[in-house]
Amino acid sequence: MLETKVGCFLDHHSFKLDHKRMVVGVSGGPDSLALLHYLHNESEKRGLFLVTAHIDHMFRGEESYEDAMFVKHFCEQNRIPFEMAQINVPHVMETTGMSSQVAAREVRYEFYLKIMEKYNCSHLALAHHGDDQIETILMRLTRGSTGMARTGIPFTRPFQSGTIVRPFLCVTKAEIEDYCRRHQLTPRLDPSNNKNIYSRNRFRQQVLPFLKTENPQVHEHFQRFSEELQTDELFLQELTVQELNKVLKKRKECEMTVDIGQFSKMPLPLQRRGIQLILNYLYKENPSALSALHTDQVLRLIHYGKPSGRLDFPSGLKVLRSYGDLSFVIHEDKTESEPYYFVMNGPGKVKLPNGCQMELRLVNQEEDFWNSPDTAVFAADTMQWPIIIRTRETGDRMTLKGMQGSKKLKDIFIDHKIPLQNRNTWPVVTNGDNCIIWLPGLKKSSFEGSNQTTKQYIQLTYEK
Numbered sequence: 001m002l003e004t005k006v007g008c009f010l011d012h013h014s015f016k017l018d019h020k021r022m023v024v025g026v027s028g029g030p031d032s033l034a035l036l037h038y039l040h041n042e043s044e045k046r047g048l049f050l051v052t053a054h055i056d057h058m059f060r061g062e063e064s065y066e067d068a069m070f071v072k073h074f075c076e077q078n079r080i081p082f083e084m085a086q087i088n089v090p091h092v093m094e095t096t097g098m099s100s101q102v103a104a105r106e107v108r109y110e111f112y113l114k115i116m117e118k119y120n121c122s123h124l125a126l127a128h129h130g131d132d133q134i135e136t137i138l139m140r141l142t143r144g145s146t147g148m149a150r151t152g153i154p155f156t157r158p159f160q161s162g163t164i165v166r167p168f169l170c171v172t173k174a175e176i177e178d179y180c181r182r183h184q185l186t187p188r189l190d191p192s193n194n195k196n197i198y199s200r201n202r203f204r205q206q207v208l209p210f211l212k213t214e215n216p217q218v219h220e221h222f223q224r225f226s227e228e229l230q231t232d233e234l235f236l237q238e239l240t241v242q243e244l245n246k247v248l249k250k251r252k253e254c255e256m257t258v259d260i261g262q263f264s265k266m267p268l269p270l271q272r273r274g275i276q277l278i279l280n281y282l283y284k285e286n287p288s289a290l291s292a293l294h295t296d297q298v299l300r301l302i303h304y305g306k307p308s309g310r311l312d313f314p315s316g317l318k319v320l321r322s323y324g325d326l327s328f329v330i331h332e333d334k335t336e337s338e339p340y341y342f343v344m345n346g347p348g349k350v351k352l353p354n355g356c357q358m359e360l361r362l363v364n365q366e367e368d369f370w371n372s373p374d375t376a377v378f379a380a381d382t383m384q385w386p387i388i389i390r391t392r393e394t395g396d397r398m399t400l401k402g403m404q405g406s407k408k409l410k411d412i413f414i415d416h417k418i419p420l421q422n423r424n425t426w427p428v429v430t431n432g433d434n435c436i437i438w439l440p441g442l443k444k445s446s447f448e449g450s451n452q453t454t455k456q457y458i459q460l461t462y463e464k
């Protein structure tokens with residue numbers, strides 16, 4: 001039974017539910033509804049505090065709103081705090097060029113974080129299960145992923161200052177459905193889960209049934225494989241860092257050089273991981289462009305290449321061999337676009353060179369714009385005039401809403417996979433003392449939002 005298996009799985013990982021404060025991500029589908037139900041049943045005897053977080057991605061209009069209302073109703077009946085956000089993901093996709101799955105995931109995690117902070121929760125529980133684990137590992141191996149990526153979904157992983165936990169990795173979808181039946185749960189069904197268009201769904205419908213006929217317990221073996229591979233990988237990565245430090249001749253943000261003679265004396269598994277670490281470091285912009293093939297090409301250049309040689313990888317990354325040195329170099333493309341700097345001393349509109357427009361209005365009542373990435377409101381008495389709309393500058397950082405400390409703009413662009421050529425024209429909004437208060441379409445700062453004392457707000461709208 002699911003209950004027993006999950007209990008043993010948590011014990012096996014020495015993970016105690018007792019006295020934790022946990023956000024549960026619930027779509028309303030069978031997996032997350034069952035997880036919420038399971039945790040809720042455990043909550044009283046364990047002093048476990050739960051909050052449900054639901055995101056309406058606005059992909060399916062009325063139907064996805066009904067999902068939200070379904071989860072809300074379930075929580076009300078069971079007296080579980082419920083939080084939801086409606087976020088226009090198609091719009092986020094349009095602004096950032098992200099795929100639907102990536103954009104949905106980004107907004108979900110941002111919302112989870114907000115709710116974890118609001119309720120002072122240390123954990124976020126998600127309902128990934130054993131079948132998801134098999135699909136993930138197979139998909140990544142098929143795609144040619146390397147390193148940690150091919151170890152699949154971890155049972156726990158750090159998430160900002162908290163932890164993500166996945167108690168259902170030890171059970172199958174069928175066991176979850178059985179749990180739903182036994183407990184008379186009637187989850188919502190997302191029709192996109194059955195479409196054959198997503199690669200995951202093709203693995204789910206075509207590969208998984210075959211594996212399950214070969215061995216109905218196949219998910220247990222994949223789970224053990226994933227956990228063992230994670231510990232192996234961690235161990236090897238630590239060794240690699242130690243060895244790599246001994247052979248690195250140059251370490252800069254856009255260039256790394258190793259001594260070929262010393263590098264080739266490292267054991268082959270460490271050489272492979274060393275190359276991957278270097279490529280990942282330089283390739284922050286788009287590590288998914290990498291595969292095992294790139295590592296193999298570098299190994300060939302080292303072991304069988306002529307004294308000088310060169311490889312050209314995606315996004316302008318070059319690997320250059322020159323006698324005893326192997327250099328990995330990536331250059332940012334700074335060719336296009338002039339910087340701009342617009343000063344706004346009050347209400348008005350500014351046309352930006354990237355073809356977009358920024359409007360500033362003074363409003364009396366703060367409206368709830370939290371869910372629009374293209375509108376931001378600031379309490380007027382906390383802002384210093386003028387408001388500046390400018391392009392990014394070296395060293396720009398901003399304090400993000402709901403986060404402690406500040407984050408480099410460059411890293412925000414990387415996280416959102418904004419192409420290099422768009423970063424130099426992306427508007428950055430600062431107030432009078434050059435403090436970044438907003439990165440339109442991407443991130444809001446801790447200055448954004450309402451406060452108790454103010455009646456007047458500065459409302460900025462970014463129009464594309």
Ligand SMILES: Nc1ncnc2c1ncn2[C@@H]1O[C@H](COP(=O)(O)OP(=O)(O)OP(=O)(O)O)[C@@H](O)[C@H]1O
Pocket residue numbers: 024025026027028029030031032033053054055056057108125126127128190
């Ligand atoms: N709209 C959402 N709101 C809140 N959490 C979500 C939402 N969608 C997914 N999650 C969480 O992320 C996990 C993984 O998402 P994924 O889309 O892979 O799951 P799923 O197969 O749709 O699961 P479910 O049966 O719960 O819908 C879910 O199990 C759930 O915990």
